[in-house]
Amino acid sequence: MANSALNPPILMLDLHAQHAPIHAELEAALHHCLKESSFIQGPAVGAFAQALSQHLGISHVVPCANGTDALQLALMSLRLPPGSEVLVPAFTYVATLEAAAILGLVPVVVDVLPNTFMLDPKAVEAALTPRTGAIIAVHLFGQCADLESLRRIADKNNIALIEDNAQSIGATFTTRSGETWVAGAVGEVGTTSFFPSKNLGAMGDGGALFTQDASRAELLRQLANHGQIRKYQHEYIGLNSRLDTMQAALLQVKLRYLNQWTSARQHVAAQYDAAFTGMAGVHTPARDPRSTHVFHQYTLRVTEAGCRAALQQHLLAKGVPSVVYYPLPVHLQPAYHYLGYRTGQFPVAEHLCQTVLSLPIHPTLVPEQVAYITDAVKCFF
Known part of the structure; x- marks a missing residue:
């Protein structure tokens, strides 16, 4: 499609x-x-x-x-x-x-x-x-x-x-x-x-x-x-x-519609989970079992840091937008160099900035669109 x-x-x-x-x-x-x-x-x-x-x-x-x-x-x-x-x-x-x-x-x-x-x-x-x-x-x-x-x-x-x-x-x-x-x-x-x-x-x-x-x-x-x-x-x-x-x-x-919209977001996330769980190349968003999730973003982690840019370009070519939240950790932002932090000091955050990718998620995504997005991701790996 x-x-x-x-x-x-x-x-x-x-x-x-x-x-x-x-x-x-x-x-x-x-x-x-x-x-x-x-x-x-x-x-x-x-x-x-x-x-x-x-x-x-x-x-x-x-x-x-x-x-x-x-x-x-x-x-x-x-x-x-x-x-x-x-x-x-x-x-x-x-x-x-x-x-x-x-x-x-x-x-x-x-x-x-x-x-x-x-x-x-x-x-x-x-x-x-x-x-x-x-x-x-x-x-x-x-x-x-x-x-x-x-x-x-x-x-x-x-x-x-x-x-x-x-x-x-x-x-x-x-x-x-x-x-x-x-x-x-x-x-x-x-x-x-x-x-x-x-x-x-x-x-x-x-x-x-x-x-x-x-x-x-x-x-x-x-x-x-x-x-x-x-x-x-x-x-x-x-x-x-x-x-x-x-x-x-x-x-x-x-x-008045927030609960309805939240349920719709959760439904889209469930469809993504079903498509991506266990798939080589990406990790689905982890859930803390103590917390509910209202899915402001649906954020994958790409297994190999170097392939995120290629995946994003692949999706863009297929008409699927994606966004990186966040491309640079806060301790490496130029405005905060005065704090004295250096590259490598917060390795988890730095690795996430190289591997996360957020897919479309909003209350009006229809199943055909979700299926198209998941197929586009799958055909990359």
Whole structure:
């Protein structure tokens, strides 16, 4: 089957197709915002925050302008002394380090687990010093980091745990005792992004913070609004970081469909698994049995690092897009050379950057498209 014969063509993310069935609802939400004309901190912002709080079972949701701001605000709420160390994974998007560095904190890079790609708790313990103030756990590609181990380490050492939940909204983690923890609700603060490509994406930028602590939630609201405790009274140095009213209204519509879209992503992942499990040349995404997986990405590992580029070119020639998340580990990014890390220091992350490849996964992929993608991968090996 040629990709040219597929209608629609295969995309990494097809927002047009995803929005089409709910177009009238989205349009009505925008029309209401235009009629109301309360474009900054309008009623839709609070309504969306309440709806998301109920959906996730998290006590407090504090909207903000984007996911990077959310990370920065989370760290600001900890009031760490300048020069405090923040442990971050070597395999992550650069915003994880950026949020710490811009506040005068020191990102301390930690290697990741080779199967789930997330923070290695043993490496975290080895990286602790008297200056450590926080751990940022990134829930990558759709499942949870080892929350139980990281929460234990944080508590034992009296340091904060922040969860970057931009890619795993709605995922859960089951502890050894049988408790179910919601991603974003375990740390002192959880953060998320509503960037359009996320599982719950806006039509522009947006973000939010999660906490179970009412006093911290109030502090986060103040920090996100110029540090105001009331109008024109600024108790703290803060940010101007607000979720736009129209984006909140659109997100509230899309939230109604998040579970449906998650199920569709999981169905596509199951089809990929059935096709690729046991196949020579690639490893399917590992699952932590304690975590659910909402599949922000479906990321293969190519067995031989040198053949990923050839596979990607082969897929492109067949009309199948793919993306490398991430091509360069954060400790080797030029902006962070000042931290003094060198090539070879975090071998797991460096190897992943040479071998991972993400395939299309979104709620509107149809079985014929998935079959075409799997056949294209198989005929390469």
